[in-house]
Amino acid sequence: MDIRVQYDPFDLGQMANEFAMRQSGMGAIVTFTGIVRDVAGGLDLMEIEHYPGMTEAALTQIAQEAVARFSLGDVLIIHRHGPLRPDDLIMMVATAAPHRAAAFEGADFLMDYLKSRAPFWKKEITREGAGWVAAKDGDEAALKRW
Amino acid sequence: MDVLYFAWVRERIGRPKDVLETQAATVMDLIEELRVREVRYEAAFADLTAIRVAVDQELTDFDAPLANAREVAFFPPMTGG
Numbered sequence: 001m002d003i004r005v006q007y008d009p010f011d012l013g014q015m016a017n018e019f020a021m022r023q024s025g026m027g028a029i030v031t032f033t034g035i036v037r038d039v040a041g042g043l044d045l046m047e048i049e050h051y052p053g054m055t056e057a058a059l060t061q062i063a064q065e066a067v068a069r070f071s072l073g074d075v076l077i078i079h080r081h082g083p084l085r086p087d088d089l090i091m092m093v094a095t096a097a098p099h100r101a102a103a104f105e106g107a108d109f110l111m112d113y114l115k116s117r118a119p120f121w122k123k124e125i126t127r128e129g130a131g132w133v134a135a136k137d138g139d140e141a142a143l144k145r146w
Numbered sequence: 147m148d149v150l151y152f153a154w155v156r157e158r159i160g161r162p163k164d165v166l167e168t169q170a171a172t173v174m175d176l177i178e179e180l181r182v183r184e185v186r187y188e189a190a191f192a193d194l195t196a197i198r199v200a201v202d203q204e205l206t207d208f209d210a211p212l213a214n215a216r217e218v219a220f221f222p223p224m225t226g227g
Contacts, residue, residue, distance in 0.1 A: 049152060053203055054200055054203035057203055058205075091227060111227055114226045116226070117224065117226075119200070119221065121152060121221065123153070132153055132154045132225075134222075135222070135223035139223075
């Protein structure tokens, strides 16, 4: 398991490759990448705040739960914080499993939990001003399917 | 006890952290103590449906006990991913 909370950007290809290279006996790897999206137009920055210490602990807990539930061989989570621009990579998860169903489900589970159980907050800064991104009702509802 | 604030809770209160001596037995008791401190605390804790809490870096509820707690954090619903 590899959990990284970092200010610096990451290279998606390199991270996915390194993750794949260190597996053995895994028939499937799934990766998901989250990217800053300028929904309304005029987004200058997305500032991501987090809770150092709790963030790493929460991500580790979520990853351990995913490994146990879906019998994953390995999990990688990278999540950035600090100021990001439209089209920057915010985060990625990768899962490795013997078969694809578990790898897909594991990644889906990680993302649902990461959205509303990992202490990150997004603030959008536009020319008109700044505002915190509100959690969606659907984020909480998504946890119920697991 | 360290009391931490994140995101708009931090902005409304105007600081990231308070170090308090408190006899509060539960999270809710602590919130009541904070609310009467100053108007900006009252504003931050006006709508508790918009507030989440962690005690010693574990998510919990407002009725959670604070015995031996070192760190309490208040923040809005999380928006990771």
